[in-house]
Amino acid sequence: MFQFGFNMFPEIPRPFNTAYHCFSVSMLPGNDRQDVERGGKIIMPPSALDQLTRLNINYPMLFKLTNKNTGRITHCGVLEFVADEGKVYLPYWMMHNLLLEEGDLLQIESVSLPVATFSRFQPQTPDFLEITNPKAVLENALRSFACLTTGDLIAIKYNQRIYEMCVLETKPGNAVTIIECDMNVEFATPVGYKEPSPKTKVDEEMSVDPADMMPEPAGFVAFKGAGNRLDGKKRKDSTSTELVQPKASYVRGIPDYDYRIGTLKFIRTIKPEKKVKKDIDDDFQAFQGAGFSLRSRK
Structure with a gap:
């Protein structure tokens, strides 16, 4: 024996x-x-x-x-x-x-469960797409889990918010263990997510800021001059914000009510001549008066 x-x-x-x-x-x-x-x-x-x-x-x-x-x-x-x-x-x-x-x-x-090789999750709200790296967030959250079961609705917490994820599929079985495993992860379209509609040319034209189409301010504008240094050196361009200029009031033009379809009018702006003020009396000469003395001449 x-x-x-x-x-x-x-x-x-x-x-x-x-x-x-x-x-x-x-x-x-x-x-x-x-x-x-x-x-x-x-x-x-x-x-x-x-x-x-x-x-x-x-x-x-x-x-x-x-x-x-x-x-x-x-x-x-x-x-x-x-x-x-x-x-x-x-x-x-x-x-x-x-x-x-x-x-x-x-x-x-x-x-006793098989080791997971693949899983697919579906976020229950579109807010989950706002996370910068969803896979990294999910990987960190799954460290506190030992198993995954198909059909479960698990909850993970990130940035003081709770996101619910539905386990749509797991391989190689409907129930798997995720302890020390190399698992591929996929995300399905979140519940309630809507594809953004493509922008049309009309939308792109309307996206222009109306302020850019306003005419330049006319007349006096405060603080529009340039500055000079006392030592004579050139001023360096600074990245600081420029002085805020007052917005000029926009005056709408008068439409041409006599316009006819099919006609073009080329309006040339003619600068008005500067009026020179003329004196009333063109023969006036300065300092032509006579002087007087308080003392009598001898």
């Missing part, structure tokens, strides 16, 4: 299948756990960890969540084992997908 120091027949993992009362993360005692709300993992009681260890469950621990009343199914991972006995705490978006209320019974079963 030979004895070996290792087990030639490793123990086959046994399934974990238990029902718990589910609650949202906001009902978890203690401080606010926003890290649970943003991801796709749940909090289970310590007894579940002890049972999972004895059942020789494979890592990472992945679970199938089932609402037997409605038949809704999703998949998730576990974050901590600190919940009260008989209770589990779920993110609000996960409870919404499963159509669960506070305190409803939830069936939890251990599963």
Whole structure:
């Protein structure tokens, strides 16, 4: 008889299948756990960890969540084992997908899922297109998730806003794990998105600013002169903003009511001659008067 120091027949993992009362993360005692709300993992009681260890469950621990009343199914991972006995705490978006209320019974079963290779998401609002790099934002948000299930409506938070994404497709199966995987991501057209209508020539002509078509201001314009330096050097062109000139009032011209179709009129503007003021008396000569003295001449 030979004895070996290792087990030639490793123990086959046994399934974990238990029902718990589910609650949202906001009902978890203690401080606010926003890290649970943003991801796709749940909090289970310590007894579940002890049972999972004895059942020789494979890592990472992945679970199938089932609402037997409605038949809704999703998949998730576990974050901590600190919940009260008989209770589990779920993110609000996960409870919404499963159509669960506070305190409803939830069936939890251990599963083994294939590694994801492809997934396609559909934003539920066109606002998601305003993000500069949507793929980078989604990649960062999915770090808090362990699984993806086709048909789920997940929620991600970015810049103090929550964006909902529908999982339209996953490969190689309807439920996949995204832990340490190389996954290709595609986006479908967001819900409510409308293609912008092409601009016509009329729209381009109307896009001209009417202020550019106004005539140049006539008459006196304040601060229109040029400046000179005291040392005689030339002034450098500055990038500072120019003085704001008062807008001249636009005077609309009088239309030609006698215009006939098919005729052209070339109006030449003739500058009026400058009128020279003439004195009334052209024979006037200055300093032609006589002088007088207060002292009499001898």
